C-alpha cells in the first residue's frame with residue numbers, strides 16, 4: 001500500500017486546460033474522495049494517477065517514486081471503471097484472474113487467489129457465469145474482485161457506483177467502505193455526489209474548473225469552506241450568502257448587515273469592498289426579537305425538519321428548523337446567526353477570509 | 366384470441382412466408398439450374414424445351430477434370446475393358462482420357478489468391494482501423510476520405526496503368542501480384558467497415574487490460590480482437606466474395622500459372638461449344654468454398670456482440 005503525492009500537475013488537451021496546477025497528498029491507507037461538478041477534471045486527474053493519461057507538466061509520486069510519465073502497466077495500481085469494463089468474452093472467474101495471468105503466476109496460485117477474493121466479495125457461486133447477464137451489483141463486485149486480486153499499491157475508482165440505482169448505491173457504498181476498512185488499502189474515489197463524499201471519505205479534495213478548491217477532512221470542508229464555490233457545492237441546502245459592502249480590519253469580531261450587528265470569528269486578515277457573509281442553514285435561528293428581519297416565502301417539509309426560505313434585505317436565506325414549528329408563508333420574523341460558524345468571503349475572488357474559526361482547516365489548492 | 370401489437374396475425378405471417386418463398390425461388394432458380402445442368406448429358410443440357418426431368422450423369426464432372434482424345438470405334442473395341450467408372454463414362458462418348466485438365470490448378474489458384482488477399486486485407490485493415498479508431502492520427506479525416514476515394518471509381522478503369530505497372534514489375538500472372546491487387550482494391554472498404562466495428566468497442570476494455578499489466582499490443586490481441594471478431598468475420602466475407610468472383614482483372618493479368626477459375630471456366634466449353642455440363646460442373650464446384658466460408662462464419666455474423674458488460 002502506498003502514499004500518492006500530486007505536485008503541480010497540469011493537463012492540457014490541445015488548447016483546452018482540463019486540470020490546472022493541482023497539488024495534494026493522499027496518505028497511505030486513506031479513503032480519499034475527489035469531488036467536484038461534472039467536467040471539473042476529476043476523471044482526468046484520476047487517469048493521470050493511473051497512467052492512462054500523461055500529465056502535461058508536474059509530478060506524481062507513488063510511494064516516493066516519480067511515475068508521472070510511466071505507462072499504466074508499470075504502476076501497480078488498480079482501476080475500477082464507472083461502467084466496470086468487465087471483459088465480455090470471459091466469464092467471471094477469468095475476469096478476476098486476468099490481472100494475475102499478466103504476471104505469469106502459476107495456475108494453482110491464481111486459482112487460490114481468485115477463490116479467496118470471490119469468498120471475500122460473496123461471489124463464489126457465480127465464478128463460472130458469463131458477465132453479460134449479471135446484475136449491476138454483481139458486476140460491481142466482479143470489477144472490485146479484479147481490482148483487489150492483485151493486491152495493488154492503490155485502488156482508483158471512477159464513480160464506481162454511478163451505474164447503480166439509488167437504493168443499491170447506499171448498500172454498495174457501505175460494502176465498499178467496509179472492504180476498505182478491512183484491507184486498509186489506499187483508495188482514491190471520484191464522485192460528483194457531495195453526500196457520498198462526506199459519508200465515505202477520510203479526506204476530500206474539491207475541484208472546480210480544473211482547480212483544487214480545497215483539500216481536507218469532511219468536517220473541516222463542511223464547517224470552514226475555503227471558497228465560496230465549496231460552500232455552495234457542499235451541503236444541502238447550500239450555505240446562505242449575504243452580500244454586503246464593508247471595510248474590515250484585522251481582528252474584527254463583528255460586521256453590520258443592513259444596520260444589524262453580527263458577531264463573527266475574529267478575522268486574521270483585513271478586507272474591504274464587496275464582501276459576502278456566509279452561514280449554513282442549520283446555524284440560522286428564527287427569533288422574533290432579532291433586529292435583522294425577514295419574511296417567510298416558502299417552507300419545505302422534510303419529515304423531522306423543514307427548510308424555511310426567507311426574504312431578507314440582503315438576499316434570500318434558508319434555514320433548517322424542527323418540523324413541528326408552525327411557520328407559514330407571509331410571516332415576518334427576525335434572524336439570528338450562530339456567531340462561531342460564520343465565514344466571510346471576498347466577493348471578488350470568492351476566497352474565504354482567514355479567521356480564528358477556519359485557521360486550522362483552511363488549505364488552498 | 367388476444368390482440369397483440371407486436372406479434373403478426375396468422376394471415377400476415379402466411380403472406381410474409383409466401384413472399385419470402387417466392388423471392389427465394391426466384392433468386393435460387395439460376396443456381397439450381399446450374400447445379401442441375403452439371404448432371405445432364407450435353408444433349409439434355411441444350412434440349413428444347415428444357416428438360417426438367419432427366420437421366421443424371423457424372424459426364425460433366427468427368428469432362429471437367431480430364432482432357433480427352435477421340436479415337437476410332439475399332440480401336441476403342443480393341444482396348445482392354447475400362448477399369449474405372451470415369452474411364453467408362455469417357456469411352457461411352459467414343460473418347461479416351463489423355464490426362465487431367467487444368468481445372469484443379471486454376472481452382473487452387475483461386476483459393477490461394479482469394480484467401481491470401483482476404484487474410485492480408487484483414488491484417489492490414491484491422492491494424493489501420495485500430496489506429497484510426499484509437500490514436501490521434503494527423504489529418505485523420507482527410508486520410509480516411511482519401512482511402513475511401515480509391516473505391517469511388519470502378520477498379521477496371523485503371524486496368525491499363527495496372528497492366529503496365531505489373532508488366533514492369535514482373536507481377537504479371539503471379540500469385541503475389543493478384544493477391545496484392547485484390548488486397549489493394551478491398552482494403553478501403555475493410556478499413557471503413559472495421560473502423561466502425563472497433564469504434565463500437567469501449568476503450569475501457571483496453572485500458573482495463575493496460576492497468577492489469579498488459580502491453581498495448583497484448584491488450585489489442587487479447588481484448589480488442591475477440592471483441593471485433595464479428596466485424597472481422599463479416600468484412601472477410603465481403604473481401605473474399607470480391608476476390609473470388611473477380612473476372613476482369615483476372616482475364617487481363619493472368620493467363621497461366623496464376624490464372625484463377627473465373628477466366629478459366631468459360632474455356633472449358635471446348636471446340637464446338639457444346640460441353641455445357643462441364644462448365645456447369647466447374648461453376649458448381651466453384652461456388653462451394655465461399656458458401657462453406659460464409660456458413661462457417663455465420664455464427665459470428667449472427668451472434669450479438671456482448672456489449673452487456675459495459676452499460677452505455
Ligand SMILES: Nc1ncnc2c1ncn2[C@@H]1O[C@H](COP(=O)(O)OP(=O)(O)OP(=O)(O)O)[C@@H](O)[C@H]1O
Pocket residue numbers: 013016018036037038039040041042043044045192
Ligand atoms: N481526451 C480528451 N480530449 C479533450 N478534452 C477532454 C478529454 N478528456 C476530457 N476532456 C475535457 O476535460 C474536462 C474535464 O474532463 P473530466 O472527464 O476529467 O471531467 P470529470 O470531472 O470527470 O467530469 P464528469 O463528472 O462529467 O465525469 C472536460 O471539459 C472534458 O471535456
Ligand SMILES: [Mg+2]
Pocket residue numbers: 042043044158
Ligand atoms: Mg468523470
